[in-house]
Amino acid sequence: MKPCLIIGQGLAGSFIALELIKRNIPCFVIDAGDENSASRKAAGLWNPVSFKRITAHDSVHYYLKSLQEHWQRWTPILGDDFLHPLPLVRIFPDQTYANDWDVKSDSPKMAPLLNTPIQEQPPWKMPFGAGIVSQAGWLDVPLYLKKVQLLLSQKSSFLKAQFVWNDLEMHNEGLQYNGQEYSQVIFCTGLFDAHPWLQTIPLIPNKGHLLEITAPHLTPQNIIHYGNFCVPLGSERFRIGSSYEWEKADDSISTDIVQELFMNFGEHCDTQNSLISTYVGHRPTVKDRNPIIGSLPEHPRMAIFNGLGTKGVLQGPYLASLLADHLYQQQPIPKAFSIDRFLNKDRLNTP
Ligand SMILES: Cc1cc2nc3c(=O)[nH]c(=O)nc-3n(C[C@H](O)[C@H](O)[C@H](O)COP(=O)(O)OP(=O)(O)OC[C@H]3O[C@@H](n4cnc5c(N)ncnc54)[C@H](O)[C@@H]3O)c2cc1C
Known part of the structure; x- marks a missing residue:
C-alpha cells in the first residue's frame, strides 16, 4: 500500500498521523517546524462546555469519547507526561448565571458535563459560587508534538522540511513527491500558505x-x-x-x-x-466555528484537515477518525465539518 503524505505536524497533522498508524495505513509526515504555529503557542485546554451560554457542541460526546480513546491507546506508547486531566472550576459571574447553571445541569445533554456547584476555594473570590466541569484538562502541546515526532522518526516516517507545492505531481494512480509515490496527500498546514487549490478555503x-x-x-x-x-x-x-x-x-x-x-x-x-x-x-x-475536513471533489487524492480554531485538542481525535473513515472507507463527512460547505462550482477545475 502506498503511504499517505501528511503536510504539517501541528495538532491536526499529529492526530491524523496517529489515526492512520492505528489503522495500519502507512503515512509520511513533512513539517517545516515553524515555531509560530498555533499548536506551539496553544494553552492546550480541553473543555467540553461553552461557558457563554452554558452549552456544548452537538458532537461533544463523540469528541470526549474519541479523546479518551486517543489517550488510552497512545499514552502507553508516547508516555503521559504531556497529559493533565484536571477538573475545571467555572466561577459564576452573577446570580442569574448560577441559576442558569443549575437548570442546565438537569438537561440530558449537559448533565454528564456539569457537576455540583462548589462554594469556596480561597484565595479565589466566588461571591456567586462556582460549578465544576470534570471532563476537562490541559495538554502540554509542544511536548506532545515532540513525542509524536519522535515516534514518526523511529518509523522513518518524518522529514523536517518545507514542502514545495510545485514539486507535487499528480497522476491517475496517485501522487509523486520527491521521487516517492503516495496514495493521498492531507494538508494540515494551519494558517500557513495553502496549496493553490485550497486557497479559497476561508481560514x-x-x-x-x-x-x-x-x-x-x-x-x-x-x-x-x-x-x-x-x-x-x-x-x-x-x-x-x-x-x-x-x-x-x-x-x-x-x-x-x-x-x-x-x-x-x-x-x-x-x-x-x-x-x-x-x-x-x-x-x-472558520467563520461558522467548525473545522474543515474532506477531499476535493475534482482531486479526491488531495484532502484538508484545518480550522481547529479554539478547540484543537478537544475536537482533533474525533475529526481525525471521521477524515480517515472518509478517505479509506468512503464514509460521508457530516455537513457541519465538510469542506463541501466552501466549494462552489466556479472553482472546480481551476488550479
Ligand atoms: C494563544 C492561543 C491559545 C490557544 N489555546 C488553545 C487551548 O487552550 N485549547 C485548544 O484546544 N486549542 C487552543 N488553541 C488553538 C490550537 O492551537 C489550534 O486549534 C491548533 O493548534 C491548530 O493546529 P493545526 O495543526 O491545524 O495548525 P498549526 O499548529 O499551525 O500547524 C501547522 C503545521 O504545518 C506546518 N506547515 C505549514 N506549511 C508547511 C509547508 N509548506 N511545509 C511543511 N510544513 C508546513 C507548520 O510548520 C506547522 O507545524 C490556541 C491557540 C492560540 C494561538
Whole structure:
C-alpha cells in the first residue's frame, strides 16, 4: 500500500498521523517546524462546555469519547507526561448565571458535563459560587508534538522540511513527491500558505495573548475559569489566558491586553503574583466555528484537515477518525465539518 503524505505536524497533522498508524495505513509526515504555529503557542485546554451560554457542541460526546480513546491507546506508547486531566472550576459571574447553571445541569445533554456547584476555594473570590466541569484538562502541546515526532522518526516516517507545492505531481494512480509515490496527500498546514487549490478555503486568523505568572501561595488544584482561565503548570507557575482578536495576523504584544488579563486575574484571585512572560499566537479559525475536513471533489487524492480554531485538542481525535473513515472507507463527512460547505462550482477545475 502506498503511504499517505501528511503536510504539517501541528495538532491536526499529529492526530491524523496517529489515526492512520492505528489503522495500519502507512503515512509520511513533512513539517517545516515553524515555531509560530498555533499548536506551539496553544494553552492546550480541553473543555467540553461553552461557558457563554452554558452549552456544548452537538458532537461533544463523540469528541470526549474519541479523546479518551486517543489517550488510552497512545499514552502507553508516547508516555503521559504531556497529559493533565484536571477538573475545571467555572466561577459564576452573577446570580442569574448560577441559576442558569443549575437548570442546565438537569438537561440530558449537559448533565454528564456539569457537576455540583462548589462554594469556596480561597484565595479565589466566588461571591456567586462556582460549578465544576470534570471532563476537562490541559495538554502540554509542544511536548506532545515532540513525542509524536519522535515516534514518526523511529518509523522513518518524518522529514523536517518545507514542502514545495510545485514539486507535487499528480497522476491517475496517485501522487509523486520527491521521487516517492503516495496514495493521498492531507494538508494540515494551519494558517500557513495553502496549496493553490485550497486557497479559497476561508481560514481566519484569531490572535490570542497568553501570560505566564508565578504565584507562590496559590494551590494548584484545578483549572479555574473566571472569564479568562488560569492553568496550573507546576513549580508555582500558572498560565493565564487568553484574548480573542478576529482577523488579526500580526505578532505584536498589546500592553493593554496584557494589562487587562493581568488585572482580571488580580480581581478574581487575592494572591501575591508576578508576571514572567507574555506571548501571542494565531488560531486557524472558520467563520461558522467548525473545522474543515474532506477531499476535493475534482482531486479526491488531495484532502484538508484545518480550522481547529479554539478547540484543537478537544475536537482533533474525533475529526481525525471521521477524515480517515472518509478517505479509506468512503464514509460521508457530516455537513457541519465538510469542506463541501466552501466549494462552489466556479472553482472546480481551476488550479
Ligand atoms: C494563544 C492561543 C491559545 C490557544 N489555546 C488553545 C487551548 O487552550 N485549547 C485548544 O484546544 N486549542 C487552543 N488553541 C488553538 C490550537 O492551537 C489550534 O486549534 C491548533 O493548534 C491548530 O493546529 P493545526 O495543526 O491545524 O495548525 P498549526 O499548529 O499551525 O500547524 C501547522 C503545521 O504545518 C506546518 N506547515 C505549514 N506549511 C508547511 C509547508 N509548506 N511545509 C511543511 N510544513 C508546513 C507548520 O510548520 C506547522 O507545524 C490556541 C491557540 C492560540 C494561538
